[in-house]
Amino acid sequence: MFSGNAGFSRAAFSGRALFDEAVFSGGVSLREAVFSGEAGFGGARFVGDAWFGVVTFAGSAWFSSATLAGSARFDATRFSGEAAFHRTAFTGGARFAGAVFSNSADFGGAVFSGDGLGDQRNSGWR
Template identity: 45%
Template sequence: MTLALAFRRQRHQEVATLAATHDANERRVTELYTAAAEQLGSDKAAVRLAGLYALERLAQDNPDHRQTIVNVICAYLRMPYTPPTPVDPEKERKAALREARRRYQAARAFGGSAVAAATPPATAEADPEGERQVRLTAQRILGDHLRDERPVQGRDTIPAGPRFWAGMRLDLTGATLIDFDFGYGHPADATFSGVTFSGDAWFVKATFSRHAWFGGVTFSGDALFDMATFSGGASFREVTFSRDALFDEAVARAPNAHHVWPVGWHLEPLPDGTGRLVRDEDTSPEKTASKQSKSAREAPER
């Protein structure tokens, strides 16, 4: 009897200690998360970058908090943003001369007091290149940790790498993404509806476990979906391709799911019950006439 009571007391103390340790760890994670998230609101690009790196480390070390941190990064990328236009050296030189002349005239008129005031404080809006680097870093975090380079057929037996964050859901609705590299990406759900892809977009060998929504997307550069795998529904309704759109050897594992494929592509059934994306045949009058002419030339004489 005494032994049983001692065992119960010891067990109770162990459970209480574990609970206290867990609570302390959760409080620590919450504090770190709050501090890092607040850094994303700074007007200094370096501070925002530090916040992203802190969130990345926090997610890597605390799997239970990964989805929350992915949500924060996606929310940052969804904020309105216009990429800086390419710099024209001649225009930049002339603008610098105009600014120098304006400062000189202001200094003469006000005894130099206007010179310091002519320099605006550094903000996200006043530092477009800094904000670009912050966004590229946010994209890189998502791309790196959702990259799964295991063969699709071997994912049930081959363990994932330690940096892969499995089962993440992405919501980048309406975001502006710059040279977005999601090659080998493996999210659970992915919503890119209304996204503007500035530059090329790489989805080569990406695997979408459930839905993949690309409705209303604008691709300003090449859109590369070669060898991508769509395991659930996929929609490319009203997509705008400004340059090449490549879906070579892309596969749909659920051909009967809800799909809206890009104009010019359709699903071709495969013997294993899946479907492969192939280009539509060109049925324009010019192409048809060319085919008929070629057939006539190649037809044997009778």
């Protein structure tokens, strides 16, 4: 469990990065992070806002059965491998403006609710 805000902005993850079933109780920023291998967030729970803007997923990215309760932003994110959002719950809204999916993207059974617009100026993340 990650209590409070978790900052991984501009982080470089080599090999597999597994956050499956992780609980993030505050906001999470992975802005401009690079995942060179597989990235797993399956079943993870994001209680606050999740910022995945300008992230590079070179391998597969799994968010299946994850819950994103705050605003989820994937603006300008690049998914080079498979992107799995199967049964993911976006209850605070989601944005994928300018995101690029170079391989398959599975949103089967995903639930989208909320406006997802948030206000980045007041979130504490840059």
